[in-house]
Amino acid sequence: MFETQLKVLLLAFKIDVGKHVRHFLTLKDYAKEEILEILELGLAIKKEQKSKIPHPYLMGQTLAMIFEKSSTRTRVSFEAGMYQLGGHALFLSNRDIHLGRGEPVKDTARVISSMCDMVMIRTYAQSMLEEFAAHSKVPVINGLTDSYHPVQLLTDYMTMMEHGKDQNAVVAYIGDGNNMTHSWLMLASKLGFELRIATPVGYECDPAIVADAMEFARISGAKITITNDPKEAVQGATVVTTDTWISMGQEEEKAQRILDFKGYIVDEALMKRADSEAIFLHCLPAYRDVEVSETVLEGGQSLIFEEAENRLHAQKGLMVWLDKHR
């Protein structure tokens, strides 16, 4: 019964198969319906995996994974996910490939996409990812840039769905206006839920990304509030989330940031202002008693490890969806 449902889903998605490759560089490029299709697929495949039903939808395919920054979850989830889908993943650190020695992005893109079926890239500038995608014959997935972390948001929303928190969602993001915050802006404004962001002065989101989100929000009906007051943001929220104050590449700013973010820790006192059944999410890695208290991180409202596992399931849905849309 379940297998049949999944086949129907896959068939339905084929109707919209475009003539050119779809990349997954930012949620900005995705419609609400498409985001939900990816998540539905991910959840269906998760059920198959949990029931030990083989699901080799990407049999014989190769995913190239280029990492210019460190990773635990992204590497393991894409590599394990591709294997479970019947394919193979290549881990390519920029220390080991010629990209790190100055081979042009456009040459690397043309070479890798002539041999592999999909590419995942974790890098600094969003423009590098865009340049790679422009020269790639196969789908390119953003595995985190300085601007966005869209696969993490698929995962976070999947976790919200599984806990019924996608209904009447009021998400409070407390902390740095970074790649995670920008991705929350895109997700909320596309899907139409309420998002409140509280950052310290001087650490606000990129105004161009906020402007885009406000434009999408006008269409979707999302309510987006941006403040410098964490207490105001978290009041009655059904989902509370944060991220590190020191993202990869910002290590030298650590001491200053710790000073500037004083008062932005998500601790029990702050959580008490949220809805009594609010959940806590964090993309991880988390720094205990820095952006979040140990008690909240390890407490009953925290879903951080379910969220981490969902990286695997959401991204399997994404890879199968991208394969169907080439």
Ligand code: CP
């Ligand atoms: N959340 C996340 O992307 O984790 P990694 O940096 O370990 O991949």
Ligand code: NVA
């Ligand atoms: N904002 C963090 C997310 C890590 C998954 C970073 O970019 O380092």
